[in-house]
Amino acid sequence: MKEIINSTNTLLVDVRTPAEFAEGSANGAINIPLDRIPDELEKFKNYENIVVFCRSGNRSSHAKDILERNGFQNVYNGGTWLEVASMQNR
Numbered sequence: 001m002k003e004i005i006n007s008t009n010t011l012l013v014d015v016r017t018p019a020e021f022a023e024g025s026a027n028g029a030i031n032i033p034l035d036r037i038p039d040e041l042e043k044f045k046n047y048e049n050i051v052v053f054c055r056s057g058n059r060s061s062h063a064k065d066i067l068e069r070n071g072f073q074n075v076y077n078g079g080t081w082l083e084v085a086s087m088q089n090r
Contacts (some may be wrong), residue, residue, distance in 0.1 A: 053078035
């Protein structure tokens, strides 16, 4: 997972609320709250890998399911934002 997170063509998506995202997230991550994913599918195109994450891994599991149902492949549930951040190259 560390290699995927640090790949140059990986999209890191924090699916928490904007308020949660503002408190801290993984470097380079974008914020698309879980309830907005179906409306923001265009933003996920053209990436080799997509890593979704949240506070506990629950919302990111749902986000992964939504993306896969919409034809996206190589979608990974990164778990918590702290786990993803800890795997990033410093």
